[in-house]
Amino acid sequence: MSLKSVGFWAIAVAALVKGLDGGHYLPYRASLVRETQQKLEHQGLYTGEANGVLNSETMRATAEFQKQQGLDPSGVPTPRTREKLGIE
DSSP: OOHHHHHHHHHHHHTSEEOTTSOEEOOOOHHHHHHHHHHHHHTTOOOSOOOSOOOHHHHHHHHHHHHHTTOOOOSSOOHHHHHHHTOO
16 A cells, blocks of 8 residues: 555545544535534424534434434434434
């Protein structure tokens, strides 16, 4: 493996989001995170600003919602989580 390819993988791995479950996920669009925050706020789980940033408060609220729904609490808006929240 060349240094160029090592550098590429370092950048690719750094761009992943680390979930509360220790898993790594592709980054999420700000609009999707904002909609998730709004849905979680409606559920009474999120009290922060709906700013589209996947921060620790958003991840905590998402994980709580996932637990309530019987999902693995990753803290990130996975496809199954979005489905349960009614996000397409």
